[in-house]
Amino acid sequence: MRIDLHTHSTASDGTDSPQALMAEAVAAGLDVVALTDHDTTAGWETASAALPTGLTLVRGAELSGRWYGGEPTVGLHLLAYLFDPGYGPLVAELAEVRRSREHRAEGMVALLNADGIDVTVTEIREHAAGGTVGRPHLAQALIRRGLVATVDEAFTPEWLGSRYRLAKTDIDVFTALRLVNEAGGVSVLAHPRAARRGHIVPDTLIAELAAAGLWGIEADHMDHPVADRAHARDLARDLGLRVTGSSDYHGTNKTVRLGAFTTDPLVYEDMVSTATGTAPLAGP
Numbered sequence: 001m002r003i004d005l006h007t008h009s010t011a012s013d014g015t016d017s018p019q020a021l022m023a024e025a026v027a028a029g030l031d032v033v034a035l036t037d038h039d040t041t042a043g044w045e046t047a048s049a050a051l052p053t054g055l056t057l058v059r060g061a062e063l064s065g066r067w068y069g070g071e072p073t074v075g076l077h078l079l080a081y082l083f084d085p086g087y088g089p090l091v092a093e094l095a096e097v098r099r100s101r102e103h104r105a106e107g108m109v110a111l112l113n114a115d116g117i118d119v120t121v122t123e124i125r126e127h128a129a130g131g132t133v134g135r136p137h138l139a140q141a142l143i144r145r146g147l148v149a150t151v152d153e154a155f156t157p158e159w160l161g162s163r164y165r166l167a168k169t170d171i172d173v174f175t176a177l178r179l180v181n182e183a184g185g186v187s188v189l190a191h192p193r194a195a196r197r198g199h200i201v202p203d204t205l206i207a208e209l210a211a212a213g214l215w216g217i218e219a220d221h222m223d224h225p226v227a228d229r230a231h232a233r234d235l236a237r238d239l240g241l242r243v244t245g246s247s248d249y250h251g252t253n254k255t256v257r258l259g260a261f262t263t264d265p266l267v268y269e270d271m272v273s274t275a276t277g278t279a280p281l282a283g284p
């Protein structure tokens with residue numbers, strides 16, 4: 001069984017539509033794929049309707065979280081799986097983050113404009129096509145202008161990595177955890193050791209998250225140095241957390257392939273028997 005629990009579609013900053021992503025998942029030899037777009041469940045319906053034979057879909061989302069308990073605050077991504085997408089308090093938090101992402105994109109466009117770079121908010125909106133707006137959408141605009149060659153280059157400090165980067169309002173991570181659990185889902189801390197992305201989550205904070213109901217940690221991820229994958233595993237064992245591995249596929253917005261990292265079937269079965277919000281969906 002090949003299981004990839006972290007992918008993005010055009011419902012956020014991936015480049016495959018949810019339908020195309022399901023077909024790609026089969027082509028990549030996956031048996032189970034989770035759709036985890038940033039701060040939205042908008043792709044669930046189209047992905048579900050397009051499920052090929054032999055593929056099981058785990059409906060999820062990647063929440064933009066932040067720990068506000070210290071200085072500096074810590075940004076982190078929380079993968080939420082199999083939760084009830086109609087749970088009002090969670091729906092409201094996700095809508096708020098998406099609004100904040102749109103405001104941020106407007107601000108970043110203004111910063112670029114001030115330096116004579118003529119990207120427009122309309123263009124970014126058109127390319128996001130109703131999906132959650134993210135920096136990769138701005139990266140694509142810079143590529144179309146010939147200002148950078150790749151999305152990776154657009155994420156360097158000279159561009160969207162720092163100079164033209166603005167903060168967004170994220171969900172308090174303890175609130176996010178509570179809401180996902182209340183909605184019958186399970187939470188996995190995404191890429192906690194992704195230093196390159198400014199996403200190193202201190203072990204002490206992970207211990208607090210575990211005590212507050214975190215279910216697992218994503219250990220095997222492209223942005224984790226090999227030693228950090230082992231560190232995440234050891235920490236998970238000490239804290240009684242499960243360990244996942246996944247690609248964080250974004251279509252052509254990232255170089256990683258679907259199924260580049262996978263999750264142990266026993267961990268997946270544990271997830272399915274724990275969650276109560278929504279069931280995995282098997283293709284016809």
Ligand code: AMP
Nearest residue numbers: 013133134135136151152155197253254
């Ligand atoms: P945002 O959520 O708008 O802050 O943008 C961050 C998103 O861009 C994350 O989902 C990352 O997967 C993606 N991202 C971050 N760094 C890179 C990079 N160097 N190349 C491609 N995508 C990236």
Ligand code: ZN
Nearest residue numbers: 008013038134
């Ligand atoms: Zn992304």
Ligand code: FE
Nearest residue numbers: 062077190191
């Ligand atoms: Fe992430």
Ligand code: FE
Nearest residue numbers: 006008062248
């Ligand atoms: Fe992701």
